[in-house]
Amino acid sequence: MDLFSLASQATFEKNAPLAVKMRPRNLTELHGQDEVVGQQGFLRRMIESDNIPSLILFGPPGTGKTTLAQIIASTTGCHFEKINAVEAGISDIRKTVEAAKERIKLYGKRTILFIDEIHRFNKTQQDTLLPYVEDGRLILIGATTENPYFEVNLPLLSRVRVIRLNPINKSAMLAIIKQALNDDERGFGKFNMSCDEGTIDKIADLSHGDARIALNILEQSVALLQAANLTKLTEDVLEMVVGEKILAYDKSGDNHYDVVSAFIKSMRGSDVDAALHYLSRMLSAGEDLNFIARRMIICAAEDVGNADPQALILAVAAADAARHMGLPEARIPLAQAVTYIAAAPKSNAVYLAIDHALSDIKNKECGQVPRHLRDAHYKGAKELGHGVTYLYPHNYESNYVEQQYLPTELEGTTYYKPTQNGCEAEIKARMANVKFRR
Numbered sequence: 033m034d035l036f037s038l039a040s041q042a043t044f045e046k047n048a049p050l051a052v053k054m055r056p057r058n059l060t061e062l063h064g065q066d067e068v069v070g071q072q073g074f075l076r077r078m079i080e081s082d083n084i085p086s087l088i089l090f091g092p093p094g095t096g097k098t099t100l101a102q103i104i105a106s107t108t109g110c111h112f113e114k115i116n117a118v119e120a121g122i123s124d125i126r127k128t129v130e131a132a133k134e135r136i137k138l139y140g141k142r143t144i145l146f147i148d149e150i151h152r153f154n155k156t157q158q159d160t161l162l163p164y165v166e167d168g169r170l171i172l173i174g175a176t177t178e179n180p181y182f183e184v185n186l187p188l189l190s191r192v193r194v195i196r197l198n199p200i201n202k203s204a205m206l207a208i209i210k211q212a213l214n215d216d217e218r219g220f221g222k223f224n225m226s227c228d229e230g231t232i233d234k235i236a237d238l239s240h241g242d243a244r245i246a247l248n249i250l251e252q253s254v255a256l257l258q259a260a261n262l263t264k265l266t267e268d269v270l271e272m273v274v275g276e277k278i279l280a281y282d283k284s285g286d287n288h289y290d291v292v293s294a295f296i297k298s299m300r301g302s303d304v305d306a307a308l309h310y311l312s313r314m315l316s317a318g319e320d321l322n323f324i325a326r327r328m329i330i331c332a333a334e335d336v337g338n339a340d341p342q343a344l345i346l347a348v349a350a351a352d353a354a355r356h357m358g359l360p361e362a363r364i365p366l367a368q369a370v371t372y373i374a375a376a377p378k379s380n381a382v383y384l385a386i387d388h389a390l391s392d393i394k395n396k397e398c399g400q401v402p403r404h405l406r407d408a409h410y411k412g413a414k415e416l417g418h419g420v421t422y423l424y425p426h427n428y429e430s431n432y433v434e435q436q437y438l439p440t441e442l443e444g445t446t447y448y449k450p451t452q453n454g455c456e457a458e459i460k461a462r463m464a465n466v467k468f469r470r
Contacts, residue, residue: 050251051244053218054211055099062103064204064243065096065197075100075195082108084144086165086172088180088189091197092320094242097175100197101146110144110171111135117152122160129164136169143170150174151183158185165191199241206236208243212250220254227265234267238274240318249273296327300335304374311370315363324366325351332373339379339454346372377454385448392442399439432466 056062059069059076069076078084084104089097105112113128125145132143147153164170165188172192176183180194200208209232212219235253239246252273253265295310314324325347332347350369354362392398408419423433438445450460 049248050212050219051247054208054215054247056096056103058103058107062096062099063207064200065100068195068197069100079104079107082110084108084110084171084173086170086192088150088174088176088184088192088194089197090176090178090180090194092199092241093177094239094244094246095197095200096243097197098146098148101144101173101175104173105144105146108144110142112144112146114146114148117147117149117157120147122157125157125160125164129169132164132169142168144173145170146173146175148175149177151176151178151180155185158188162187162191200239200243201241202236205239205241205243205246206232209235209246209250212247220250223254223258223263225254225257225263225265231265231267231270234270238270238318245318292323292327296331299328299331299370299374300378302374302376302378304371307370307374308367311363311366315359315366321354321359321362321366322351325354328366328369328373332369332376334383335378335380336373336376337379337382337456338450338459339377339456341455343373343376377456379451379453379456381448381450381456389447392445397441399441401439402436404435405437 059079062069067073069079075087089100091097101114111132113131115124115128128143128145132145135141135143150158161170161172165172174180174184174192180189213225213227213232214221216222235246235249238249249270253269256269256273257263257265291310291313295307295314298306298310311324329344329347329351332343336343347369350365353365357365403417404419404422406413406416406418408414408422414420423435425431425433427433436443448463450456450463452460
């Protein structure tokens with residue numbers, strides 16, 4: 033590295049955000065993930081023995097996914113490469129693989145490939161990684177805020193170890209904030225800032241388990257104090273920084289779950305105003321938009337169901353719109369969906385039906401698929417009697433013909449019992465008409 037590069041690096045480090053400056057440099061400095069990297073943690077043992085398997089690090093923002101990857105890079109004997117799935121493509125993966133092959137051939141050194149936001153890779157991009165992860169040319173470490181069991185292809189998922197990082201707990205968050213306040217080299221120790229326990233506690237509450245948010249709030253608060261030539265950090269200063277009333281809302285505590293519970297029950301109970309109130313509480317407290325949207329979608333499917341099928345469509349559309357828009361505009365489609373769901377006719381008949389069907393699968397001998405319904409598209413299927421007596425409904429008047437669909441053991445079972453509410457009354461009438469013709 034030349035003198036110009038050294039100077040540029042020094043300037044970057046000096047002007048870097050507090051969250052970057054205070055990034056843990058080793059496992060001892062990493063707070064809040066003891067289950068993963070504590071003394072008895074699986075990953076800690078793997079890191080210390082320099083025997084890192086391919087991993088997917090899964091957790092909310094600010095829980096240490098990138099930090100943990102960088103700690104692994106600094107403590108292992110492997111070469112470390114980092115790409116972002118938003119910007120990278122298949123060509124970048126192949127270049128990294130070619131370099132990894134040369135590296136292991138010439139120096140006997142394996143390569144760790146860290147892919148941030150791996151859920152942004154499409155199926156083809158994920159599939160490109162498979163042979164290199166399987167034959168050991170690459171140690172893959174992916175980071176994602178999305179559930180990998182939904183967002184990562186099963187073949188790739190089967191070749192990695194999923195490590196879940198939880199939101200940083202209160203005691204660990206307090207330690208992170210105090211460390212930043214007292215650190216002379218990277219934090220604010222040299223500025224002699226004072227901050228009482230109540231204010232530190234409030235910063236921890238406002239962070240919602242995200243260390244980056246906590247350190248950003250602290251950094252902005254100190255900047256405000258320095259501009260006013262003050263040295264005492266108080267809750268009044270926090271309110272100016274946050275820009276709104278500090279709510280009693282702990283994202284990982286009882287109040288969080290109480291508000292979410294009240295939100296869902298208000299929509300289920302058709303109280304539009306109460307549902308809007310609890311939505312506003314969550315938005316004001318910085319609740320994750322995806323978390324709110326998921327609860328709306330669940331309510332639309334579970335509590336409205338076929339009484340108004342449009343509710344689920346609107347909930348999904350609002351969730352997608354909110355992700356694209358971001359706050360503050362996202363509040364509008366979310367409110368639109370919440371008011372629609374709350375005001376819609378209600379039925380949990382679909383919810384009860386699928387649970388009844390699943391219970392039968394788990395607890396009963398359900399029998400075989402009737403022969404006339406089995407796949408008859410392969411050679412020899414008809415010789416086995418598959419599909420031979422199947423009656424094609426479209427060949428009959430009203431597109432209906434009576435024949436057995438359920439396995440014999442379940443004949444006569446009724447799972448779905450529509451109500452008289454909303455659109456479900458029409459569904460109930462159509463079903464009754466079909467049964468009458470039987």
